[in-house]
Amino acid sequence: MNATELLETRITGVVRAVTGAGKPELVPKSRLSGPMPWVIAIMVAMTVIALAAGLSLRNTVNSAQAGLEGGLTVQIVEPRESEREAQAKAALERLQGLPGVTSLRLVPEEELDRLIEPWLGSDEGEANEIAVPIPALLDVQLADRASDERVAEVRAALAPVAPGARVDAQSGWLEPVYDAIASLQWLAIALVLLLTLALSAAVLMAARSALGTNRDTIEIVHLLGGTDGQIAGVFQRSIGVDAAGGGIVGFALAVVVTLFLGRRFAGLGAGLVNHGSLGPADWLLLAMVPVAATALAMVTARFTVMHTLRKML
C-alpha cells in the first residue's frame, strides 16, 4: 500500500468512525432524516444572513466612528459675505494655533455648492431667485475625541475672533443614526439567539419523534445489553450527519445572498454603507455557524436521547 492509499484508508476510517457509514445502524437512518437537513439548512441560512447583517452594521458604525471621532465642523453663520469671510479667516488663524488640532481646512465654496445642490438647486438659470447666504465651513480634525469639553474649548477660543462661529462635533450629527444601527445590531443578535433556540427545539422534537418511532428497537438493544451511550451515539451521529449536510447547504445559500446584497449596497455609493463590507475574520465567524449548528444539534440530540432513555429500565 503506497502513502496515498494509506492516507485514503485512514481518512475513510475516520469518516466511517464519525458518520457510522458502512455499518448497519441500530436505528433506521431514514426515520431521523426526512425534513431535518432542510430545516437545519434554512435555520443556518437565516442565522448566517442575520449575523452577516449584524457584522456589517458593526463595521459601518466602527468605520464611521473612527473617521468622525475627532472631527469638528465650524460654521460661520453671518449673512454679510465680507464679514463672513473675515471671520472665517480669523477662525482659521485662531484654530491653527490651538493645541490638539491635527488638520484644518476651509471648505471651498464650490464644494459647499455641490453639498447643498440637491436641496437648493444650482445657481445657473435661477438669476431671479433670492440668493441664500451659505455659512462658511471649516473642517477640523482633533488629535483626540471631540468630547463636549473639547468642543466647549474650541467654541471659547473662537468666540472673540469669530462671534458667528457655531462649533459641532461631527459624531454628534450621526448619533441618531448610530442609535438606530445599534438597535438593528441588537435585532440581529436577537434573531441569531432565536434561530439557535428554534434549531435546538427542532432537533429536540426530531430526536423525540425518532425515539418514539424506534422505541421497540431501542428496547431490544437495551435488553441485548446496549448502553444508553451506544443508543444515544447512533442518534447523535445520525443527526450530526443531517445537520452537517443541511449546514453546508444553508451556508452556501447564505453566502450567495450576502454577496448579492453586499453588491447592491455597494452600488448605492453612499459613504456610510461603503464601510460595511465583511472582512476575513467576519467570514471566518460566519463559516463557524454551520459548524456550531452541527455541534449544537448533536449535543441537543444526545441530551434529549439520554434524558429519555434514563426513564426506561
Add this chain to the structure above:
Amino acid sequence: MSQVTADEIVQFDNVGLRYGTDKEVLRNLSFTLFPGSFYFLTGASGAGKTSLLRLLYLAQRPSRGMIRMFGADAITLPRDRLPMLRRRIGVVYQDFRLVSHLSAFDNVALPLRVAGASDKDLRRPVSDMLEWVGLADRMDARPATLSGGEQQRVAIARAVIARPDMLVADEPTGNVDPEMAVKLLRLFEALNGLGTTVVVATHDVHLLQKVPESLIMRLNKGQLADSTGALKNPPRRVANPARSPGPPS
C-alpha cells in the same frame, strides 16, 4: 432470606409483581436457578410465565421481594450496570422481536456488536450460527421476507450467538415444525452442556419429555407450584435426579 452462593445464577426471594394498581400477577416467588441446569417453565395461559421471564431477563423490576442475578442485587443495581448483566442473558421472545430494518445476519450479529466485537471478528461466528439454524442462504433477508419459522430461528441464533450464561426462551418452538423443534432443543441442550443455564417457557407437554434431564417450574395463577399446588423451591426434577450439573440437594 436464604444465603446466595457463587453457584447460584438467579435467586428470587418472595418476589411479587403487579402492573399499575392491578392485583399481583406474580406472588411470593422464591426459587433458585443453578448454573448448567435446564428448566422448563410451564403453566396455563395467563399463569404469569411471560411476566416471570421478563423479570429473568431484566426487562422489568418486581413490585416487591429480592432478586439476585450473577451475584448482584438486581433490584438496587444502578441502571448503568444493567447492560453488563443483560449481556450474560440470551433471550428468545415469543414474538421474535427482530429488528425490522436489519438483515438476518445483522440481527444475529447485534449482541456481538453491542458487546464491541469488530466486523471482522463477528463474520465467521454469525455465518456459522445462521448455517446451523439452516438459514445460510437467507443471511441478507430482512425479517419481513422471512417465514415465521425462519424468524424464530434467527431469534434463537441471536439469543445464543454470544454464548450467554443464561438462555431464556419464551415458547421457542411455537412456530417451527416438529423436526426443527427437536433440532432447536438439541441446540439448547448443547449450550446447556457447555454450562449455560436454560429456561424455556412452554405449554407443550410433549416438549418436556424430549429433555429428560430437565427441571420443571410450574406456575399456577402467578405462584410457583408443584403438583399439589404448594410452593416449590427448588423446582421439581422431572427425571434423572442424579444428572450433573444440577441443583445441589
